[in-house]
Amino acid sequence: MAKNWYVIHTQTGYEDKVRTNLESKIKSGIIHDQIAQVMVPVEQVSEIKGGKKRISQRKFFPGYILVEMELSDETWYLVKNIPGVTGFVGAGSRPLPLRDEEVASIMKQTKDAREKPTPKVIFEKGENVRVNEGPFTNFNGVIDDANLAKGKVKVMISIFGRATPVELETWQIEKI
Numbered sequence: 001m002a003k004n005w006y007v008i009h010t011q012t013g014y015e016d017k018v019r020t021n022l023e024s025k026i027k028s029g030i031i032h033d034q035i036a037q038v039m040v041p042v043e044q045v046s047e048i049k050g051g052k053k054r055i056s057q058r059k060f061f062p063g064y065i066l067v068e069m070e071l072s073d074e075t076w077y078l079v080k081n082i083p084g085v086t087g088f089v090g091a092g093s094r095p096l097p098l099r100d101e102e103v104a105s106i107m108k109q110t111k112d113a114r115e116k117p118t119p120k121v122i123f124e125k126g127e128n129v130r131v132n133e134g135p136f137t138n139f140n141g142v143i144d145d146a147n148l149a150k151g152k153v154k155v156m157i158s159i160f161g162r163a164t165p166v167e168l169e170t171w172q173i174e175k176i
Helices: 015-027 073-080 100-115
Strands: 004-010 035-039 042-049 052-059 064-069 085-088 128-131 140-147 152-159 162-169 173-175
Touching (some): 015 035, 064 073
Antiparallel strands (some): 140 152
């Protein structure tokens, strides 16, 4: 029987506990060949606290985990009865598997997010900001352009009475 990816709804904050519980059942041999992998999609998030850059993890889909499994009455019952699981996502009584394109998109998003941390705060054009790091520390400016995919912003800073564009990384600034 083929394995498909399914979305399991959990109580918020229980995603890691449910994953650990499922993985221990796989290792113990109860359902070792019916569940291939369990995933909690996360991204790296950068933020400045106390003048220091910190990178933490944030879940893409809080309250949900992804499981690659063979769906049978036994696996459905076992997963549904894990503490913290509220059910499968799908219409009616049978859960619907994710399409291959959806799984590929989530995997790519997770891989990209691991390689390049995204800023915890999203900046938009026209916002007032203060520079926290680098040669322009304590200067105020206005965002002229934001490329959040690369983690860069162009800020118009007034230097000697002239608006000068300066390219900075998102972790170097904060909203005013």
